[in-house]
Amino acid sequence: MQITLAYIGPRASSGDEFERLAQTYLQRTSSFARCESVAFRSEQALLDWLSKQQGRTQPAVALLDSRGRQMTSEAFAAWLGVRRDEGAQLIVFAIGPASGWSDATRKDARLLLSLGPFTLAHGLARVVMAEQIYRASTILSGHPYHTGH
Structure with a gap:
């Protein structure tokens, strides 16, 4: 399984603390799944990239959207676990453009996910999402990170 954290915006510099x-x-x-972070210049560039992803399964795309579903870490882990158990080869978590996702893109997403009622800077949203992906992976594997032991 490949997990891609995608975002619309300029590529983060190596000195960017959020990126670090x-x-x-x-x-x-990456102890649990292959992971990468990819920047796209536009929503269309992301959609073009997604259309080129070949595999035996379609990419499972989760868009971060303020109108999306809010989940606990356990519920998010369960969602990720179901995708894994269904045999998803690629799961993409995408942070959209400043103007938000188009209606057509929102409609095609497997999941609309909200990190809460606050609007977050893209860099901060990437950090929160990356940590939640790691947390979900540890929950699914029984690792003690989530429980603090």
Whole structure:
């Protein structure tokens, strides 16, 4: 299973602290699944990339959206576990453009996911999402990270 944390915006620089933190969590997650972070210049560029992803399963796309579903860490882990158990080869968590996702893109998503009622800076949203992906992976594997033991 490949997990991609995608975002619309300029590629983060190596000195970007948010990027450093997001990469730390994605590297930790790589013990459980292959992970990457990818920047796209536009929503259309992301959609074009998604259409080129070949595999025996369609990518499972979760868009971060303020109107999306809010979940506990356990519920998010369960969602991720179901995708894994269904044999998903690619799961994409995408942070959208500043103007939000188009209605057509929102309609095609497997999941609309909200990190809460606050609007977050893209860099901070990447860190939160990367940490939750890692947390979900530890929950699914029984690792003590989530319980603090």
